[in-house]
Amino acid sequence: MPVNSFEDYPMSWRPQKAGLERPYYISIAASLEADIQSGKLPENTKLPPQRELADFLDLNLSTITRAYKLCELKGLLYAVTGRGTFVSPSTSAQNTFMEKEDGIIEMGMIKPFYESNYVIQNTARLVLEREDSIGLFTYSSPLGTKRQKNAARKWLRRIGVNAGEENILLSAGAQNALSVILISLFKAGDKIAVDTFTYTNFKELANFLHIQLIAVPSDGYGMSPDGLLSVCRNTGINGVYLMPTCSNPTSIFMPQPRRLKLAEIIRQFQLIAIEDDIYSFLSAYGRTAPDAEPFFSLLPEQTVHICSISKSLCAGLRVAFLAFPDQYRELLVSGMLGINLKTVSLNAEIIAELIESGEAETIVKQKILSARRRNQIYRTIFPQNALLPSPNPDKLERFFHWLRLPAHLTSEELELLALQKGIHVLGSHRFAIQNENKSSYVRVSIASPDTEDELKKGLLLLKTIFEEKQMNFFV
Numbered sequence: 233m234p235v236n237s238f239e240d241y242p243m244s245w246r247p248q249k250a251g252l253e254r255p256y257y258i259s260i261a262a263s264l265e266a267d268i269q270s271g272k273l274p275e276n277t278k279l280p281p282q283r284e285l286a287d288f289l290d291l292n293l294s295t296i297t298r299a300y301k302l303c304e305l306k307g308l309l310y311a312v313t314g315r316g317t318f319v320s321p322s323t324s325a326q327n328t329f330m331e332k333e334d335g336i337i338e339m340g341m342i343k344p345f346y347e348s349n350y351v352i353q354n355t356a357r358l359v360l361e362r363e364d365s366i367g368l369f370t371y372s373s374p375l376g377t378k379r380q381k382n383a384a385r386k387w388l389r390r391i392g393v394n395a396g397e398e399n400i401l402l403s404a405g406a407q408n409a410l411s412v413i414l415i416s417l418f419k420a421g422d423k424i425a426v427d428t429f430t431y432t433n434f435k436e437l438a439n440f441l442h443i444q445l446i447a448v449p450s451d452g453y454g455m456s457p458d459g460l461l462s463v464c465r466n467t468g469i470n471g472v473y474l475m476p477t478c479s480n481p482t483s484i485f486m487p488q489p490r491r492l493k494l495a496e497i498i499r500q501f502q503l504i505a506i507e508d509d510i511y512s513f514l515s516a517y518g519r520t521a522p523d524a525e526p527f528f529s530l531l532p533e534q535t536v537h538i539c540s541i542s543k544s545l546c547a548g549l550r551v552a553f554l555a556f557p558d559q560y561r562e563l564l565v566s567g568m569l570g571i572n573l574k575t576v577s578l579n580a581e582i583i584a585e586l587i588e589s590g591e592a593e594t595i596v597k598q599k600i601l602s603a604r605r606r607n608q609i610y611r612t613i614f615p616q617n618a619l620l621p622s623p624n625p626d627k628l629e630r631f632f633h634w635l636r637l638p639a640h641l642t643s644e645e646l647e648l649l650a651l652q653k654g655i656h657v658l659g660s661h662r663f664a665i666q667n668e669n670k671s672s673y674v675r676v677s678i679a680s681p682d683t684e685d686e687l688k689k690g691l692l693l694l695k696t697i698f699e700e701k702q703m704n705f706f707v
Contacts, residue, residue, distance in 0.1 A: 243280050245273060249289055256291055260299035262644035268308055268319055269661075275321040279309070282317075302648050337690040340656040342480075342631055343680040344543040345602050348595040352546045355591060356582050368581055374574035375565065376402040383584035384553040387592070391512040393528045393537055395555040401568050402575045405550035406510055406540035407433050413536055414441050416567030417504055417560060422470040424506070425463050427455055429663040429673075431480045431508070434473060445473075447665035454479065454486035457493040464501045471504035474527060478511035481663045481675040482634045485515070488524040495530040505535040513544040514603075514628055517596045533557045536564070541583055543631065544596050549579040603629040606678045606687055613691040631679040641701045642671035649701075653693045 245267065252259045267273045280288070282296040289296075300317055303309045311317045359365060376384075381397045388395060403409040410433075418424070420442035426434070428447045438445050446467055449459040454476065463469055474494070476486040498505050507527045515523065528537040540552035556564055586592040607629050614635065637646055643659025650657050657674050664670030676694065681687040 243284070243288065244277055245279055245285075247289070252289070256289075257295045257298035257302070258645055258648050260289075260296065261302040261648050262642065264299065264303055265306070265308055265644055265648075266661075273319050275319050277319040278315075279317045279319070302652060305651055306647070335654050336651075337655045337686055337693075338680040339677045339687075339690050339694075340658040340675075341680060342543070342677045344547055344631065345599045345679055346547075347602070348598055349546065349548075351591055351595060352549070352582065352586070355585050355589070356578075359578070359581050359585055365581075368577040370577075371574060373577065374569060376575045376580055377577075377584075379588075380575075380580045380584045383587040387541075387587050388537075388539060388553055388555055391509065391516040391539065392526050393509075393539065393555050395528070395537075399556055399558065399561065401554040401556075401564060402580050403538075403552045403554055403568065404572060404576055404579075405542060406508060406538050406552045407437070408550070408572065409538045409540070409552045409554045410434060410437055410506070410508070412554070412564060412567045412571055413506055413538075414438065414443060415571065416563045417536070418443055418470060423468060425455075425460055425469050425472040425503075426665060427475075427479065427482070428665055429481055429660060430473070430665055431475065432662050434508070435663075435665070445665055450482070450484070452484065453490040454484050455490075455494060457490070457497060460494060460497050464497060464503070469501065469503060471506060472498055473506045473508065475508045475510070476524070476527065477509055477515050478628070478630055480510075481632070481658070481660070481673075483630045483632055485628055486524065491524055491527065491530060495527060498527075498531055498534060503534065505531055507535050507537045509537060510540045510543055511631070512539060513596050514600065514630070517593065517600060528555055533559065536560060544599070545583065545586060545592055549582060550576070551579050551583045600629055603631055603679060606684060609684060609688050610676075610678050610691060613688070613695055632675055632677040635674050635676055637672055637674060638698050638701050641698070643674055644671055646674050646697065649697050650694060653697065655690050655693055657694070 245264070247260060247263045251263065264273075279285075279300075282300060283293055286293045286296045300309060304311065304317075307320055309317050310320050359368075378397070380402060381400050384400050384402060385395065385397065388400070401412075403412060414437060418441070421444070423444045423446050424438065425448050426445045427450045429450075430445065435445065446463055446469065448463055449456045455472075455474065460472065472494075474486075476491060478485055505527050509526060512526065526535075526537060528535040534557070537555040538552055539555070542550065542552075554564070583592075586595070610633060614633070637643060643661045647657060647659045657676055659671065660669075660673035660675070661671045663675070676691075678687055678691075681690055
């Protein structure tokens with residue numbers, strides 16, 4: 233028992249003693265992170281001194297020190313000499329995106345193979361050497377030039393999206409496009425149906441705009457039609473957010489029959505379909521012909537389609553193409569101008585040049601080949617690889633995978649154990665819309681490690697964590 237009584241003692245954080253499991257420092261760190269992420273511990277909150285918390289929990293001081301250190305490594309905490317330990321600001325953003333640290337293998341953030349960036353650099357130099365390039369630094373063409381929009385049309389047609397020049401906008405990346413869509417077509421209090429596990433940045437944006445996300449069950453083929461139908465009948469839904477080609481985080485490729493069923497429900501209830509198709513190039517360029525049509529083709533009057541080039545071509549240029557029906561043009565143009573004032577002309581022109589010259593297609597095909605080699609490594613180490621039996625898993629390459637965790641290992645704990653071994657991954661609790669099974673999986677980016685050898689090392693370390701947890705459970 234603790235030497236001191238804490239019944240009436242003020243403490244900024246009191247973890248539940250009964251909920252702690254061995255190893256205690258991992259359990260304490262996971263509990264601390266959960267309370268930070270939930271907002272229970274606001275930023276800059278001063279935590280109890282380590283010795284005080286050790287006394288409260290009746291544990292060794294070294295156990296608390298190790299727990300705090302793990303959280304500091306993840307950017308959750310910061311220490312001020314002579315003052316104590318505090319909750320870091322903007323912790324959710326810090327944990328999704330981590331700066332490269334010595335000894336840490338990045339498998340959390342999805343880096344889209346940077347080997348082709350020298351081609352981007354050469355193209356940028358070519359664009360800047362043109363006599364008329366000075367015009368790229370003015371306020372001209374706020375929504376993009378005719379050449380840039382025609383290049384966008386050419387790129388979109390390759391993935392099955394046919395839109396006129398007047399129905400295409402250029403944005404500063406997918407997140408910017410999502411912001412424009414939500415602000416222009418939705419209002420605070422509206423409800424949007426999403427997968428149970430959904431892209432974290434969309435979750436945060438919707439929360440910021442006070443738009444409610446309604447979780448719909450999914451299976452190995454994507455969002456459940458019966459689940460969406462039930463939600464539409466019982467809840468006032470205004471839209472649906474879909475990532476049909478390699479959904480983030482579950483890596484599911486939605487087949488044509490499932491798309492047709494969902495499209496019929498979306499049509500019936502007159503929903504706005506937001507189609508985030510950032511990985512469409514994997515299907516369009518990985519085969520002679522895509523296996524499934526985009527929702528923009530199935531529902532051209534109700535779908536707003538986003539095609540970002542951050543994964544296919546260049547992450548740093550922040551360009552995305554937005555295709556939409558006539559009925560949304562005025563609202564979206566107004567929203568785009570209100571948020572951005574104009575497109576980033578230089579970035580858009582570099583992308584246009586890559587597409588028109590044919591370099592873009594070369595870059596994409598090279599990235600798919602790189603992904604294929606890394607997927608072979610992944611399948612060797614994790615042969616029973618995934619949560620769900622996604623259709624045609626061996627024919628379409630992925631940049632990341634969705635792994636079920638062993639029993640009695642939560643995604644919060646897994647993140648901390650992985651970081652302790654030098655790996656950064658993202659657990660399913662970051663993507664969950666509801667609490668059920670929210671901590672049972674982990675997203676593993678196979679594109680992010682610097683080399684294939686580093687990928688293999690990271691995957692083997694991750695497998696070791698799985699095996700150690702299973703052995704400890706049965707001991």
